[in-house]
Amino acid sequence: MEYYQLNQANLIHYLQSLPEVQQKFSSFDHVEVREITDGNMNYAFIVTNKLDANQSVFVKQAPPYIKVLGEEWPLTRQRMVAEMNALHYQSSVCPEMVPKVYYQSEVLSVLIMQNLSNHAILRTELIQERCLPRLAEDLSTFLAETLFYSSDFALPSADKKAMVSKSSNQDMCKITEDFVFTYPFEHHEMNDYNPALSQSVIDSIQKNPNVRAHIAQMKYTFMNKPEALLHGDLHTSSVMVNVQQTFVIDPEFSFAGPMGFDIGALIANLYLNYFSHAHKSSAGSVDYSQWLLQTIDDLWYKFEGKFLSLWLEHEQSDQSAFMGKDLTGDSHQAFRHAFLKQLLSDTLGFAACEMIRRILGVAKVADFMQFEDQKLRATLETQALKMATTMLLNRQSYKNFDFISMSRF
């Protein structure tokens, strides 16, 4: 079989040919195919039995180009292998938070998986000021488990190195290197600024040698720290939620990289949402904003606790430790403390890069794009940029996310 493009016309025939999909449907006589048009990279379809909405699958196919830009923007289909690899790994350590894969084909770059029909995109929920009580708990679990179990603290040295090689995702990494860490910080034709954003604010980043040097350090770290298998694009549209459950989706940017990049991406997008509400004074909005800040704080705090627990547990069960035997009882603790301090610093640095690029770069967030009042949006974006810059430059001196006295920005 060779690669061909799935579409509304041929999809059902293809699905009927797959035993793994057949067993999800009592019959294909009344199935409906709906194309999801808001993805940028890939084709996506929801296939549902109209007689029983529980009989439903989600189909995703990577074409050899960027879907929204068309065939003149080629992109290898390696990204789908990376996504399969990541989903497989994530569901091995954190099965309750990753959609089930029913079938996959590398030849067609196709994934057929659980349709999360009762879940909404996290970003949409946050824009609507919906508090989600499980969010910090669930996402801290996802982060702690996926990052710990693919690190040198859990894997034997050779297995870790094999994982790093296997999860190579060059093309997608290059997109991140350019669009997250480079273009937004120079005068690049692909940048897209809110016209109401003042030039002096843009210059305070792009023309600040100190900021630029710190951003470059984060780019270098992104490219030179394969410490764990990352999701690689963990913003709030890569999370689906309802009040009971949280799912993490779309790991097509997955590669072995710095842990702080995943944690930072998530936190950055929560802060961007925070700033998009920062002008509101209703009691509901104030409550929501407090919940959101508390969630960010909890996310790190819970992550730290869970990561440490996994680490301790693993050392005890494995009767060995990354750094060798502890002769005083204090050495392991001292290293764990130093490690988490560095991870927080990386997290803050990457969060800052993500916040800035979402405002100055081409890829915007709906949290801000929904504004009709561009001047108000610019005021809020300016606050977010100031906070990001502060976070970036001082990232080595913080102990947690409590530090953010939001009134300063």
Add this chain to the structure above:
Amino acid sequence: MEYYQLNQANLIHYLQSLPEVQQKFSSFDHVEVREITDGNMNYAFIVTNKLDANQSVFVKQAPPYIKVLGEEWPLTRQRMVAEMNALHYQSSVCPEMVPKVYYQSEVLSVLIMQNLSNHAILRTELIQERCLPRLAEDLSTFLAETLFYSSDFALPSADKKAMVSKSSNQDMCKITEDFVFTYPFEHHEMNDYNPALSQSVIDSIQKNPNVRAHIAQMKYTFMNKPEALLHGDLHTSSVMVNVQQTFVIDPEFSFAGPMGFDIGALIANLYLNYFSHAHKSSAGSVDYSQWLLQTIDDLWYKFEGKFLSLWLEHEQSDQSAFMGKDLTGDSHQAFRHAFLKQLLSDTLGFAACEMIRRILGVAKVADFMQFEDQKLRATLETQALKMATTMLLNRQSYKNFDFISMSRF
């Protein structure tokens, strides 16, 4: 052809079968095979025409075990592929400092190369207090060129990632992880202490949680920073010298790792040599020691200058920069400064690990092993350990190697 072991009996026959080797010899009628017995890992032979000593080759073969320990210590022959890969790369950027390869066979894990008959092992020369005026100049060139051209500053993103995957050397990395970064810092049966070294000195490292945490950070960096293609074992027995030339040999530990590991290994072994002479007061010894300290200082200073020059040149010729366009003229400079500061910190940290492991671990240096007076040796080892610890703990606050007021230790 399958792998078989070369030896005195079959070697000449093998060499005669290779056109690349035939052309080095006018005849094989009077060739002499001498086995080099002081290597630990591999078999090595020098083959010379007794009628013309210029007709000579060096032959190296990796058996599927550690040579000195025998067949019950298996080790994959991957190390010879790593060495071939490294020699090929090093000679592409720095041909004058790497032995020429005449022939190589992955099947036999054999390298046949230039015999450096007019050169001596650097360590031996330093033990004999021989000043080598070209040393800092040559080794700084080797380090700057090999490290720069395999970094993200010189290679396109995808090529760099391909280099990292290709240079995987799992087994040899594991040896370093264990024998450099782990065993010497715990009570390990493989450690080998000078009996005259006081327990309190050993404890001041092995039982110091702060020291242990910093060592673990260096181990983590070793395993998680594939920034350039390293030599991987750049001590003073991996360098051959005479007054005109410097060669770097034996890159079988080569892999993509942190630049500071190569620079640090070299500097550590120079400091170990310094301390092995530190009790002498003759004018000759004092002059030698001053030359040596100046060489260490120069090595970093010259490395920094050459690395920066390559970086600047590359940015100008390539019309692009790692961090994007510089809008003020100060940003690139700010990043280069931050980068080199971090590299110095890594270098000092790795140098400290190497110095300590060469005193507490199993692999000793001849500089100290030649002592008959174990008490004197212990005094000097104690000084070296104190300096290494200071360097490790304060590695982020130094600007160069000028800092070392040797009288403190």
